[in-house]
Amino acid sequence: MVAGMVLMVFLTASFLHLARLRIKLLLIIILISTSILRAQKITGPLVLNNERLSVTAKEFYVAGIIDDRSDRTAIAWLLSPGRGVAKYAVDLKGGASTAIRQFVNAALPPDKMLRPVIIHIEKFRLDETQLPGNHVEGKVKVSLSFYLQRDGQNIHLTDYNGSAGYNRFANQEVDIEMVLRHALEYSLTFFNTWINNEAGTNIKLAKNVKISFTDYTEQPEGDTIYYSFKRPLRWDDFKAKPLSNSRFGAEVLPSIGYNEDVGVNKSTVNVHLDLKAFLPKSACWVRTDSKNAYSLNHEQRHFDIVKIIIERFKQKLKAEKFTVDNYDGPINVQYLESFHEMNVMQDQYDTETAHGMNMAAQEEWNKKIDKELVGFR
Structure with missing residues (x-):
């Protein structure tokens, strides 16, 4: 059986x-x-x-x-x-x-x-x-x-x-x-x-990194002005009270920054930076007797310098070789170096123009800044 x-x-x-x-x-x-x-x-x-x-x-x-x-x-x-x-x-x-x-x-x-x-x-x-x-x-x-x-x-x-x-x-x-x-x-x-x-x-399985950029904007405009060639400074942007102990007629405090967004698609890490060249109105002041076109141009050039620095920052990152294990590190390093470069350039600008008092030096800086800005328009 x-x-x-x-x-x-x-x-x-x-x-x-x-x-x-x-x-x-x-x-x-x-x-x-x-x-x-x-x-x-x-x-x-x-x-x-x-x-x-x-x-x-x-x-x-x-x-x-x-x-x-x-x-x-x-x-x-x-x-x-x-x-x-x-x-x-x-x-x-x-x-x-x-x-x-x-x-x-x-x-x-x-x-x-x-x-x-x-x-x-x-x-x-x-x-x-x-x-x-x-x-x-x-x-x-x-x-x-x-x-x-x-x-x-x-x-x-x-x-x-x-x-x-x-x-x-x-x-x-x-x-x-x-x-x-x-x-x-x-x-x-x-x-x-x-x-x-x-x-x-x-992201652990990604094979490469791609970086892209935009210029940050904000509408409607609040206290912060984000750099635009169509938006030059005006005297009514200077909202702070003049410093009583300052010997200067006006002051601005522009700076740089960025927002970062990361996503993964088709095995590629897409890093997007929204770049900021900005100036807070609440940190800018001017004395009444200094409100003239020449002084406003000097302050505008301070703002132009941060635009130059943020564009240089972008170009440095474009030349960087990123890996999927380390992309934030190089971005942070380049940002700190650019921040230092901005401070050095601002000090150099004020020193050589004597804070705008040296008209010949001011004209040379105007030309120098305009020449570099042309490539970013």
């Missing part, structure tokens, strides 16, 4: 996204046996069936496997045949990291033109437990961490936690290799799906 038996292996997995979303799936593997088989003790190390997955990795290749398990003695702890509860250990041939590396290379042949990913094995273990009624329960737990290898650093991407389970009679055989292999196949397929979904928008 031929007896039929169905053995169901359940594989569940949770996959942690960077957005902290956890997805759970259930895979049911059905094994149909044409007869009741007598369980036999496995006498040697397991050899994984190295076969190619049905999916193709288009965004990554596995550059290495690192075994971080706390217990590396064996992969499987199985119950001996018969009514006893003694367990025996079975490992993968060549050890876990070697066997899994060979399996992964066969399952997903490496294309080294893609992103290199390192897989850390946190847990990979099968344990069998004796149940009442001459039954045996088997449980596989898999925990993997995936890291991107870039510029000598390992960047954590995501974690995979999966489990598989089966129930069998004590005298029934289970294809342990198949159970372990499917658990690994499932983890690789799941990661391949994850990285395909994340590749275009996840």
Whole structure:
């Protein structure tokens, strides 16, 4: 008599996204046996069936496997045949990291033109437990961490936690290799799906950096004036009270700044800077007897200088070589250098023109500033 038996292996997995979303799936593997088989003790190390997955990795290749398990003695702890509860250990041939590396290379042949990913094995273990009624329960737990290898650093991407389970009679055989292999196949397929979904928008997976600029404007105009060639200074912009202890007839305090916006699209980090050459009206003052066209021109040139500096800042950033790991650093450095350059140029302007009292020097600075501004109109 031929007896039929169905053995169901359940594989569940949770996959942690960077957005902290956890997805759970259930895979049911059905094994149909044409007869009741007598369980036999496995006498040697397991050899994984190295076969190619049905999916193709288009965004990554596995550059290495690192075994971080706390217990590396064996992969499987199985119950001996018969009514006893003694367990025996079975490992993968060549050890876990070697066997899994060979399996992964066969399952997903490496294309080294893609992103290199390192897989850390946190847990990979099968344990069998004796149940009442001459039954045996088997449980596989898999925990993997995936890291991107870039510029000598390992960047954590995501974690995979999966489990598989089966129930069998004590005298029934289970294809342990198949159970372990499917658990690994499932983890690789799941990661391949994850990285395909994340590749275009996840900043950790970006490949290059693109920087763009606009000149900040604000409408309606408030206390702050943002530089525009169509918006020269007027005496009614000078809102502060004159300083009683100052020997000058007027003063302005222009400066530079920027707003930054970062987004990722098609594996490119898009850094957008909204540049600010600005002047607060509440920090500007003028004495009544100094309100003339010559003095207003001198103050306007202070404002023109910050426009020149912010444009130089832009040109320096255009020439910079940014990396996805470090784009804010160079921007900050260039900004501080430009801020210092602005202060030096403002001091030089006031010193050489004697704060506008030296008309010949003032005319030379007018020409110098106009010449550089022409290129920015």
